[in-house]
Amino acid sequence: MMTVTGLHSRVTLLLCFISTAACNTFAFTEEPSERAGKADGYCSRIIRAQSNRKEGNNEFRLRVEGDPESYQPGSTYRVTVIASSPSYFRGFTLIALKEGAEGDKDEDYAGNFQIIDEEETQFMTNCPPAVTESTPRRRTSIQVFWTAPPSGSGCVMLKVSIVQKRIIYFQDEGSLTKRMCEKEFAYGDVTDKPLLDCCACGTAKYRVTFYGNWSEKIHPKDYPRRANHWSAIIGASHSKNYVLWEYGGFASEGVKQVAELGSPVKMEEEIRQKGDEVLTVIKMKAQWPAWQPLNVRAAPSAEFSVDRTRHLMSFLTMLGPSPDWNVGLSAEDLCTKECGWAQKVVQDLIPWDAGTDSGVTYESPNKPTAPQDKIRPLTSLDHPQSPFYDPEGGAITPVARVVVERIARKGEQCNIVPDNVDDIVADIAQEEKEEDDTPETCIYSNWSPWSACSSATCEKGKRMRQRMLKAQLDLSVPCPHTQDFEPCMGPGCSDEDASTCMMSEWITWSPCSASCGMGARSRERYVKQFPEDGSVCTLPTEETENCVVNEECSPSSCLVTEWGEWDVCSATCGLGMKRRERMVKMPPADGSICGAEVLEVEKCMMPECHTIPCMLTPWSDWSDCSVTCGKGLRTRQRMLKSPVELGECTEELEQVEKCMLPECPIDCVMSEWTEWSECNKSCGKGHTIRTRMVKLEPQFGGDPCPETIQRKKCKIRKCNRGQASSDEKKRRKEQREKRRSKQGRADVASEHPGCKMRPWSSWTECTKLCGGGIQERLMMVKQRFKTAQLSSCKERKEIRACNVHPC
Helix, strand or coil, X not given: CCXXXXXXXXXXXXXXXCCHHHHHHHHHHHCHHHCCXXXXXXHHHHXXXXXXXXXXXXXXXXXXXXXXXXXXXXXXXXEEEEECCCCCECEXXXXXXXXXXXXXXXXXXXXXXXXXXXXXXXXXXXXXXXEEXXXXXXXXXXXXXXXXXXXXXXXXXXXXXXXXXXXXXXXXXXXXXXXXXXXXXXXXXXXXXXXXXXXXXXXXXXXEEEEECCCCXXXXXXXXXXXXXXXXXXXXXXXXXXXXXXXXXXXXXXXXXXXXXXXXXXXXXXXXCCHHHEEEEEEECCECCCCCCCCCCCCCEEEEEECCCCCEEXXXXXXXXXXXXXXEEEEEECECCCCCECCEEEEEECCEECCCECCCCCCCCCCECCCCCCCEECCCCCCCCCCCCCCCCCCCCCCEEEEEEEEXXXXXXXXXXXXXXXXXXXXCCCHHHHCCCCCXXXXXXXXXXXXXXXXXXXXXXXXXXXXXXXXXXXXXCCCCCCEXXXXXXXCCCCCCCCCCCEECCCCCCCCCCCCCEEEEEEXXXXXXXXXXXXXXXXXXXXXXXXXXXXXXXXXXXXXXXXXXXXXXXXXXXXXXXXXXXXXXXXXXXXXXXXXXXXXXXXEEECCCCCCCCCCECCCCCCCXXXXXXXXXXXXXXXXXXXCHHHCCCCCCCEEEEEEECCCCCECCEECCCCCCCCCCCCCCEEEEEEECCEEECCECCCCCCCCCEXXXXXXXXXXXXXXXXXXXXXXXXXXXXXXXXXXXXXXXXXXXXXXXXXXXXXXXXXXXXXCCEEEEEEECEEEECCCCCHHHCCCEEEEEEECCCCC
């Protein structure tokens, strides 16, 4: 039977999930000697604590962004604890344990948490691996980052406890527990990262191909239509001692220049300074625009080599325009556990933030991050203005895919998996010869074919090829030579048959050109290695053969000839169109129209037109609004960095947008003054008044309204003392007669010539309580006689002053 004291202790243990203060109190009262001891012992007491708790609750949920079923070792994930409306929670504790662990040792905890908002979350004082709230208060969600543990850690249990008032929710299964296991790789994929030591033998050669998928169709929010592009791709195959970039690290100056400017020059300089730590520099040209169909523009690719010490591959490219967003691979290990080389790696890429600029949209103005942040993946909850924002916190749709495929191996291989046909290659040329050292700021024509060897015998000679420098976009970066020489010998003099072409395998046959009857199909292959002696490769790269589809065609079918040759491309450079035709050999037997296509049109791509890419400065800050109040305009500019003599740049250099400031003040508007009234005295000193009305009240801080009534003194004649009282009586009598006269006119309003009038309305309320106001009354037409003239029968209006006493 549990005592009251024991029950209180266990409840207090569970309340440790609410706040650090409760935990400190419990630790002091129960086992004060352990406060200075290991934190992991305290953590295990929290985990083992038991109490009556509420099960089967769906008000609260622990979620890992993207809802992955497995984790990638070393990757970072956003972890969110959510309360569904109208629920809330006051306290929580979040832990990550290896599956089956008790939590009494440091190695029982998996991965590391990172605090996002210090006002919301903090590490638990007595249990550092756990995250808890900073201050107990009502909340509906919290977020932290969690970096997955290294390879070999097995499955991980993410658990959260929730405290709502004094009810504790802590579920071993369900919405408050997330089980994630290490991602498993099929044979041929890369090994778990990182393989510190590679056991493979020989070398391997790979081709990396980049498929950009960032387009307005797939990522429509705020997509930059004018200047979308991928910057030049820069990377390397390297050893474990060199890191180009990594999540949780800081961007180097080279990474910063790629991320913000799209310039690979500094990054390439950093790579080459690493000497023997790098085997191959990987370079691909920039892509303008970011996306085009593959039948219009081939996906960029490059080849590189790896060996036992330099078996990692990294690259990056800027997503432009953007503040500092990129995609790429970091330390992708191509060495397998079986001491071989990975056959193929396919990776979908989401953008990451270099931590050097704080912009949140594609075209945010420059806003350097100070101090510099760590590199991290973008998420769908970063900022409501982000083009990738999703209030539900879903995974970001990949913006690119990279395919790394092994194309050859050289030297003795020590893995147990047999080679395929493509792996049996006699030799791989030195990678240094294949590297393209051309800076991105130098624009050349393609290399011409190699010339014939200067020696016709087996004596050593030379052969040459040339290219033309079209433009030098940055005069501070020198452009290398336009001629290239290499040694050669006469035909048939090399140690091996230098005139042999190395061809790729045939691709699959195309569909038959006919839907019924006789047609044609074709297949292609390409030259993988040209003859070393400079001779022309004569092996065919295309094959065509007849094909038959449904020999017993219906009476409505027709037979057509084979397709003719393609016409010349309609464009001399850039994108154009070409067409080809075929004839109807036999029309349908039933006399119907032949439904087979007799004309085909497709796009064709000629060499790039001689257009010069614009090199522009970043946009300036927006100017002040052109007005001080109300609606106006503001502008921003950027400058052309390319020399003018290289050609005209069509990019806009100035942008204008509307701006809105507080409304302009509107002053008070008054009517004209009325005539002065009669003097209010028949003798002696008196006064007369005049009034005016407010036509428009002041708005938005405009000038206030001036006075609406004025008075001035008047003096008609001196009053005789003896006659003063009689004169006053006479004046009062006259006033009474006037009032009776007016009342009589109101009562007999029907006597108004030409029409019958209604009685006078009541006087309106005075427009002011003091200082002189105005009252109005109206007489409306009740009936208009046929003989009446319009001018003699109309509504009447009277105005009088009121509340003339000073305020």
